[in-house]
Amino acid sequence: MRETRTRNKTAERKSSNAPADRPRPTRRRLEKELSGVADAERAKSSAWFFKTGQGEYGEGDRFLGIPVPLQRKIALKFRELPLDDIAALLESPIHEHRFAALEILVAQYERAAERDSERIVRFYLGNAKRVNNWDLVDTSAPYILGQHLKNRPRDVLDKLAASTNIWERRIAIVSTLMLIKHGEIEDTFRIAQQLLGDEHDLIHKAVGWALREAGKVSPQQLIDFLHTHYDALPRTTLRYAIERFAPEERMRLLRLTKSGNAQSQAPARVRRAAVTRVRARDSTA
Numbered sequence: 001m002r003e004t005r006t007r008n009k010t011a012e013r014k015s016s017n018a019p020a021d022r023p024r025p026t027r028r029r030l031e032k033e034l035s036g037v038a039d040a041e042r043a044k045s046s047a048w049f050f051k052t053g054q055g056e057y058g059e060g061d062r063f064l065g066i067p068v069p070l071q072r073k074i075a076l077k078f079r080e081l082p083l084d085d086i087a088a089l090l091e092s093p094i095h096e097h098r099f100a101a102l103e104i105l106v107a108q109y110e111r112a113a114e115r116d117s118e119r120i121v122r123f124y125l126g127n128a129k130r131v132n133n134w135d136l137v138d139t140s141a142p143y144i145l146g147q148h149l150k151n152r153p154r155d156v157l158d159k160l161a162a163s164t165n166i167w168e169r170r171i172a173i174v175s176t177l178m179l180i181k182h183g184e185i186e187d188t189f190r191i192a193q194q195l196l197g198d199e200h201d202l203i204h205k206a207v208g209w210a211l212r213e214a215g216k217v218s219p220q221q222l223i224d225f226l227h228t229h230y231d232a233l234p235r236t237t238l239r240y241a242i243e244r245f246a247p248e249e250r251m252r253l254l255r256l257t258k259s260g261n262a263q264s265q266a267p268a269r270v271r272r273a274a275v276t277r278v279r280a281r282d283s284t285a
Helices: 009-014 027-035 040-049 068-078 083-090 095-111 114-126 134-138 142-151 155-161 166-181 186-194 201-217 219-228 235-241 247-255 268-284
Strands: none
Touching (some): 027 068, 027 083, 027 095, 068 095, 083 114, 095 114, 095 142, 114 142, 134 166, 142 155, 142 166, 166 186, 166 201, 186 201, 186 219, 201 219, 201 235, 219 235, 235 247
């Protein structure tokens, strides 16, 4: 899984405006159009990739087998779909139905007036348990909740991080990616700290991803966080967080023993050197 895939979501959504004479969008029309491009072989591959077997995180999820760009293109033809239909799509056992619902919801949020944006966020949070795979979280959380919290209190993130539901916990940390884009990283470090004891690999990866992005804003704060919390860091989180470090610094951090005194194993001059190397890499990127 690579959460770092890049795309201009806003440009894609704007390019999909429907002609004025197009028939009124309905959920049934959307479902029919998605079914029309289904691919059974791709569906099998997707079911394996998204861990749908018994006991796995995506257990029971069903796939039509549609590439993401095509899913998005079809979904955005139905951007005027009412929330009741979006809610019905989110209840579908078919993954692409839920993905399409979230793409539509993001598109509606991007164009919404203040009162409507509040309603969309309440709807999103009320249906968060149906945003139930990592790609569904990643395609929606930053662009709805993260965007919404730019000028609002962030306590909802703490509530989500404390949830017993893995997808709500992932929403909490992934939503901070939008705040990071605007130079705000304190929420990322706070939520990351809350999630360090999480047992799920998908949370380990998301936390590491968010920490890495926060490190682009402040390499020093990332270094300090890693050394302060080294003993509690899942290995996967650490690996993701230090992806942009120089190879020798990555190896040094990965070789540290969890002895309770990671700070003593990383003298200040070494930590300063790590920050210098990260900044040097930024200047040549």
